Amino acid sequence: xxxxxxxxxxxxxxxxxxxxxxxxxxxxxxxxxxxxxxxxxxxxxxxxxxxxxxxxxxxxxxxxxxxxxxxxxxxxxxxxxxxxxxxxxxxxxxxxxxxxxxxxxxxxxxxxxxxxxxxxxxxxxxxxxxxxxxxxxxxxxxxxxxxxxxxxxxxxxxxxxxxxxxxxxxxxxxxxxxxxxxxxxxxxxxxxxxxxxxxxxxxxxxxxxxxxxxxxxxxxxxxxxxxxxxxxxxxxxxxxxxxxxxxxxxxxxxxxxxxxxxxxxxxxxxxxxxxxxxxxxxxxxxxxxxxxxxxxxxxxxxxxxxxxxxxxxxxxxxxxxxxxxxxxxxxxxxxxxxxxxxxxxxxxxxxxxxxxxxxxxxxxxxxxxxxxxxxxxxxxx
Numbered sequence: 001x002x003x004x005x006x007x008x009x010x011x012x013x014x015x016x017x018x019x020x021x022x023x024x025x026x027x028x029x030x031x032x033x034x035x036x037x038x039x040x041x042x043x044x045x046x047x048x049x050x051x052x053x054x055x056x057x058x059x060x061x062x063x064x065x066x067x068x069x070x071x072x073x074x075x076x077x078x079x080x081x082x083x084x085x086x087x088x089x090x091x092x093x094x095x096x097x098x099x100x101x102x103x104x105x106x107x108x109x110x111x112x113x114x115x116x117x118x119x120x121x122x123x124x125x126x127x128x129x130x131x132x133x134x135x136x137x138x139x140x141x142x143x144x145x146x147x148x149x150x151x152x153x154x155x156x157x158x159x160x161x162x163x164x165x166x167x168x169x170x171x172x173x174x175x176x177x178x179x180x181x182x183x184x185x186x187x188x189x190x191x192x193x194x195x196x197x198x199x200x201x202x203x204x205x206x207x208x209x210x211x212x213x214x215x216x217x218x219x220x221x222x223x224x225x226x227x228x229x230x231x232x233x234x235x236x237x238x239x240x241x242x243x244x245x246x247x248x249x250x251x252x253x254x255x256x257x258x259x260x261x262x263x264x265x266x267x268x269x270x271x272x273x274x275x276x277x278x279x280x281x282x283x284x285x286x287x288x289x290x291x292x293x294x295x296x297x298x299x300x301x302x303x304x305x306x307x308x309x310x311x312x313x314x315x316x317x318x319x320x321x322x323x324x325x326x327x328x329x330x331x332x333x334x335x336x337x338x339x340x341x342x343x344x345x346x347x348x349x350x351x352x353x354x355x356x357x358x359x360x361x362x363x364x365x366x367x368x369x370x371x372x373x374x375x376x377x378x379x380x381x
Contacts, residue, residue: 005254005267013257014225014265014273016303020328022273024284026222027294028062029325031282035063037071038080038095044222045215046092046102048291049083055093057289057371064367076185079200083183085176088236089113091183099196100203103179104211109237110177121164131161132175136195143184143194146170179203209248212237216245217252217266223297225256225263225273233299259303284327285360287334287345287368291320295330305330309350324349326357336368343374348381 024030027044040062041047049055059066074081075093082099086092086106094102118128131153138144138152150171154162165171172193175181184194196203219231232242246253246264254270255262265273288294295304295313305313305323312333313321324332324347332349345365353361362378369376 005270016259017327018273018275019225019258019303022269023223023294024328029286029294029328030284034065037063037066037074040066041081041093042095042098044293045218046086046094046293048293048296049091049093050291052083054290054292057368058292060368060371061286061288061292064371068371082200084179085110085173087234089173096200099182099200100179100206101211101214103177103203104206104208105215106235106237107177107179108208109241111174114173114177117168118164121160121167123158123160123164127158127161128174131157131171132178132180135172135175136180139181139193139195139198142198143192145187145190145192146172147190149193212242212245213249216242216249219297220253220264220266221269224265224269225258226298227261227263230263230298230300234297283356283360284325285357285364286325287322287361287364288325289322292323294325295320295323304328306350312350324361331357338372338374341374342377343369343372344377344379345369346379346381353380 021030025032028035028040035043037059040059044062047055047058056068056071059071071081075083080096081093082096083091083093084099086094086102089110115125115128134153134156135149138149144152150165153171154165157165172181176193180196181193182196182199184192184199186192215235216231219234220226223230223234228242228246229239231237231245232239235242252267253264254267256265256270256273257263295301298304301310301314309330313323313330315321321333322335323330324334331351331353332347334345334347336346337344345368347361358380361380365376365378
């Protein structure tokens with residue numbers, strides 16, 4: 001059982017408006033001082049980066065002053081952001097100085113998942129480790145594509161490993177999960193990989209349990225209040241792997257009642273969360289792009305979108321639509337299309353929009369056209 005934080009009441013209540021304003025503020029989606037790309041990625045626990053175009057827009061929607069070249073510079077020149085596979089086996093951009101924490105927290109669960117698949121091909125742990133060594137050897141002279149890596153290691157592995165290679169999309173999942181390699185600048189449309197010791201330098205080791213504790217702190221700071229089930233869903237770890245974390249962090253956590261359930265929040269955030277005036281002020285009206293992290297952090301989605309519109313947002317095969325977000329709730333979906341120097345933004349609201357909301361949407365779309373350096377055509381259906 002968690003103890004109450006000092007000067008607070010255990011299992012205090014927090015209403016939906018307070019929770020939404022709290023999360024919007026932490027996500028740089030409420031009125032706040034603009035933050036750079038690295039700070040934004042740190043505060044939201046990484047940008048979802050299966051597609052770099054979506055990751056760039058996730059950063060833009062939180063700071064309209066961020067330019068595309070600034071994001072590219074942070075990734076490939078300053079190397080202050082790193083692109084690699086992390087939560088839920090999906091690509092993310094995270095700050096380079098947090099790379100080791102994410103890797104340490106998620107490593108064992110992600111490596112086990114790959115080893116289970118390899119075991120179906122009768123590939124032992126030793127063979128898997130040998131394959132990792134061969135991949136690192138193939139990358140010893142610098143970055144290389146997935147196809148080139150497979151071509152380099154294939155003649156050196158057993159028939160069992162070759163059979164597994166023929167069935168999987170990528171053979172680099174274990175060295176990525178172990179933090180030994182990460183993504184480097186693409187060659188055309190081809191993703192490339194590089195050794196982390198060459199890209200970021202030698203990384204200081206981080207123990208697993210402290211890393212998981214730190215990851216839970218960061219998650220709750222961005223997405224609290226949330227349940228342990230939410231954290232497991234977001235991180236991709238099992239319930240058993242996260243079960244002991246609240247006890248280890250008992251002095252730092254508070255339980256709060258949120259719409260028929262008890263959730264966790266950091267003690268340091270209780271006062272801000274429960275402030276009755278934290279939902280007042282300028283409305284938050286934003287165009288969130290594909291796979292925005294704000295939409296992915298909780299197992300249940302009823303606090304975000306009405307059930308009748310759920311499948312328009314959370315689509316088949318894991319696709320997450322771009323959404324119109326008004327004060328923390330999804331009020332519609334949108335698309336954009338670029339053609340030469342022209343940008344067409346189409347909004348499909350789920351209900352009537354006030355004149356004030358329409359004006360705010362127009363301002364967002366204008367800012368988006370400036371991000372792309374295009375002329376704007378805005379359609380509201």
